[in-house]
Amino acid sequence: MNSEPGKPDSPPAALLLRRIAHLDMDAFYASVELLRYPQLKDLPVVIGGGRQHIQNALAALRAADLANADPAEPETPWDAQAQRAALRRIPLEAFARLSEYTGRGVITTATYAARQFGVGSAMGLMKAAKLCPQAILLPVDFEEYRRFSRQFKAIITEIAPLMEDRGVDEVYIDFTDVPGGQREGGRVLARLIQKTIFEATGLTCSVGVAPNKLLAKMASEFNKPKGIAIVHERDLETLIWPLACRKINGIGPKADAKLKSFGIETIGQLAQRDLAWLVQTFGNKTGAWLHAASHGRDERPVVLDSEPVSMSRETTFERDLHAVRDKANLSAVFTRLCEQVALDLQRKGYQGKTIGIKLRYDDFKSVTRDLTIDHFTADAKTIRHAAGQCLKRVPLERRLRLLGVRVGALRKTAEAQLLDTNSGVAHKKIDSSAIHSIAFTDQLF
């Protein structure tokens, strides 16, 4: 954490302020799609829907004979790999207007033009179709988003190596010891990162820099898109306290409703409550956390690499299935989910010993069951057997809309550990040439 004593260009440790950045890509999925289909700019576009949508598009394509020589084999069950390859060849015109779409699904994201009609993330596609029937519906292409994700993260670690991965479109970065990371409170380094990412990918992002992750996360939202916001401890009362409690990462709809029931709407109002009352009302852990968060305190470190705790696969059916009447169908899906989880584990070099299932009924209520077996496994048959045991402990009168399989209590396989020790350290080394370029970045923007 502290700068090395012998280094000539590091200021004395006492002068270094903790500077944590939160970087958030602007409208990530939609921006990636617009790179692929620039003609969609300014049109209402909705991204969402799943396999049904791609299958519809492929069917339409075949019907119109627009497909290339080797259309995806229509008879195979859903094969994500093949379908995605086919997806690349689908001309835009083949994708349905939202109004033509039939099937389940939610909107993952929508372009600004579509949002003007009132559609937005997490809305059901059927409802969105009523609000904006002319919107173009693109299927989600996670493979492609992950490709861009890897690219922009590689750029960041070249410049500032202490990066915490927080999912496909955001990261935390520790600026504290990066040369230049203290200049203008972090603004200079943030600008360099924004510029480098834009030049390499064509994508824009927003950055917040603050003394800790909690405040940095809030700051990155201040000037979206393409924004930079710098927050210091002294800004707490003016910049943070007027915000709604919901802006704190970790306060969701439930906690917010409970706070509101006590008349607490803003972070400032939350900060007025004393610790004892919060602990008594929200419990030990949550109470203490709420108190600290409202005062802008957060000591969590930037975590460079973390081990997964569980891996799972789940699927929502096209229509609700009945345990008895659709037994064959359900059983096939169940087995496939187990095989997929097993493959995921094997591919990533993990084994687990807690195997669980998740069911969602037609009334949207969910139940889970799990079972810890006496050895670690990544074997599909073993997982299927244990998951089958779990299934016996669950009521099956109602129709099911979702089925999932999860493996937890993970550990790395011996082979994967070996690979780690042989190749792990190199990528974390600081590339000093990249860092020294920071000295010349003042006039970049």
Place this chain on the structure above:
DNA sequence: TCTGGGGTCCTTTTCCTT
């Protein structure tokens, strides 16, 4: 009315052992 998929973390409940 409709509500995906893949995760993490926390709390409460249940079960087992001493």
Place this chain on the structure above:
DNA sequence: TCTGAAGGAAAAGGACCC
């Protein structure tokens, strides 16, 4: 064998996030 307390692990549920 029962009864009760206590503690820990496993199981279940739920909130939250991207």
